[in-house]
Amino acid sequence: MTRIPTLTDGTVTLRAHREDDAEGAYEQCQDPVSQQWTTVPLPYTHEDARRFVTETMPQGWADGTSWGFAVEVDGRYAGTVELRDEGEGRVEVAYGSHPWVRGTGAMTRAVRLLVDWAFTERNARVVVWRANKGNWASRKLAWRLGFTLEGTIRAALPQRGELRDAWVGTLLATDDRAPKGTWLDVPVLEADGLRLRPWRDSDVPRIVEACSDARTLTWLGTMPDPYGEPDAQAWLEHQRENLATGDSAAWAVVDPSKDVALASVSFFHYTPELELEIGFWAHPDARGRGVMTRAMARVVEYAFEDVGVRRVMAGAAVDNTASRHVIEANGLTAWGTERFGTRLRSGPADCVFYDLMIDDWRASRRR
Numbered sequence: 001m002t003r004i005p006t007l008t009d010g011t012v013t014l015r016a017h018r019e020d021d022a023e024g025a026y027e028q029c030q031d032p033v034s035q036q037w038t039t040v041p042l043p044y045t046h047e048d049a050r051r052f053v054t055e056t057m058p059q060g061w062a063d064g065t066s067w068g069f070a071v072e073v074d075g076r077y078a079g080t081v082e083l084r085d086e087g088e089g090r091v092e093v094a095y096g097s098h099p100w101v102r103g104t105g106a107m108t109r110a111v112r113l114l115v116d117w118a119f120t121e122r123n124a125r126v127v128v129w130r131a132n133k134g135n136w137a138s139r140k141l142a143w144r145l146g147f148t149l150e151g152t153i154r155a156a157l158p159q160r161g162e163l164r165d166a167w168v169g170t171l172l173a174t175d176d177r178a179p180k181g182t183w184l185d186v187p188v189l190e191a192d193g194l195r196l197r198p199w200r201d202s203d204v205p206r207i208v209e210a211c212s213d214a215r216t217l218t219w220l221g222t223m224p225d226p227y228g229e230p231d232a233q234a235w236l237e238h239q240r241e242n243l244a245t246g247d248s249a250a251w252a253v254v255d256p257s258k259d260v261a262l263a264s265v266s267f268f269h270y271t272p273e274l275e276l277e278i279g280f281w282a283h284p285d286a287r288g289r290g291v292m293t294r295a296m297a298r299v300v301e302y303a304f305e306d307v308g309v310r311r312v313m314a315g316a317a318v319d320n321t322a323s324r325h326v327i328e329a330n331g332l333t334a335w336g337t338e339r340f341g342t343r344l345r346s347g348p349a350d351c352v353f354y355d356l357m358i359d360d361w362r363a364s365r366r367r
């Protein structure tokens with residue numbers, strides 16, 4: 001019989017599966033998130049779960065092809081983590097948590113223990129992570145442990161008759177375990193009668209209305225025209241990617257009492273500790289009452305106080321009076337006009353660029 005080690009960091013324990021884990025494994029596989037992102041058979045029965053914990057997992061150890069551990073937290077089954085041997089010092093990592101433990105960081109701890117064990121006890125040279133594209137929880141966890149996202153491979157992972165696009169990441173034995181790059185947050189911010197919060201799928205109709213509006217289309221010349229729901233959905237998906245790569249962050253500006261999206265405010269061209277640029281658009285029914293000015297003010301404050309940049313930038317087409325007003329009302333000063341610096345629906349147009357330095361912003365707040 002293969003001896004299966006017990007690993008612990010004091011909070012999370014990895015140990016051999018036991019027969020009494022079957023109920024937890026069964027519950028985990030009824031969960032829609034588990035079903036969406038793994039290849040568990042559907043329907044998943046009690047017998048499947050019993051076989052998984054008493055046969056499949058021990059068999060991997062006996063054959064030397066895979067090393068699966070039950071994750072235990074507070075004496076309770078919390079999921080399974082596994083390494084699969086791919087030869088030549090390459091191992092693939094797989095993990096799944098029981099819904100009761102999600103979002104507590106326990107799975108991150110469990111996979112960290114597993115990866116440490118892979119390098120120290122199994123002499124792994126590289127741990128490979130593969131996930132169906134769109135599995136953000138899995139990607140965040142891999143990022144936290146120091147994996148480098150290598151890219152997306154199309155049609156790489158079979159799942160119930162379909163071939164899914166795969167994200168692939170690697171962690172080398174020689175890598176440090178710190179996250180690679182910045183993963184931006186979109187915290188909820190209160191702003192003078194407005195709330196800034198992350199965009200949601202349920203905002204799609206409001207995004208479509210705002211972005212198919214004639215004024216929005218005039219000034220934001222790279223916006224698709226006509227603009228429909230697939231464009232809004234693609235924009236939301238793109239935002240998730242931009243957060244994960246540290247490129248940009250966008251907030252929905254909402255009326256706190258109704259939670260209806262009034263505007264978008266975002267930052268991009270972000271260089272940590274140095275600068276970022278703010279951009280925005282407003283829904284037609286929210287214009288003309290200071291929504292955009294107040295929302296931008298809150299993001300300026302967030303940029304200086306929380307993100308930690310020292311310069312905030314913005315730009316607007318020379319003739320875009322409303323946009324320039326919002327920027328100037330926030331204390332940014334124009335430093336130059338770039339010929340053909342922006343693209344309007346009608347074609348390239350001159351763009352006024354503005355900035356605000358942290359010291360000037362602080363001084364203006366003391367006055």
Ligand SMILES: CC(C)(COP(=O)(O)OP(=O)(O)OC[C@H]1O[C@@H](n2cnc3c(N)ncnc32)[C@H](O)[C@@H]1OP(=O)(O)O)[C@@H](O)C(=O)NCCC(=O)NCCS
Pocket residue numbers: 033034035037038094095096097098101102103104105106107108109130131132135136137138140141144
């Ligand atoms: C992937 C999975 C194991 C993560 O488990 P978990 O218990 O939530 O893990 P943790 O709490 O340790 O960490 C997950 C992180 O992802 C974040 N996250 C969760 N859902 C997210 C989403 N939709 N978008 C972005 N981040 C998300 C969490 O906030 C957390 O981030 P934090 O460390 O900044 O707090 C779990 O979602 C799961 O079992 N999914 C189904 C099986 C699966 O997908 N396995 C991986 C296959 S490759």
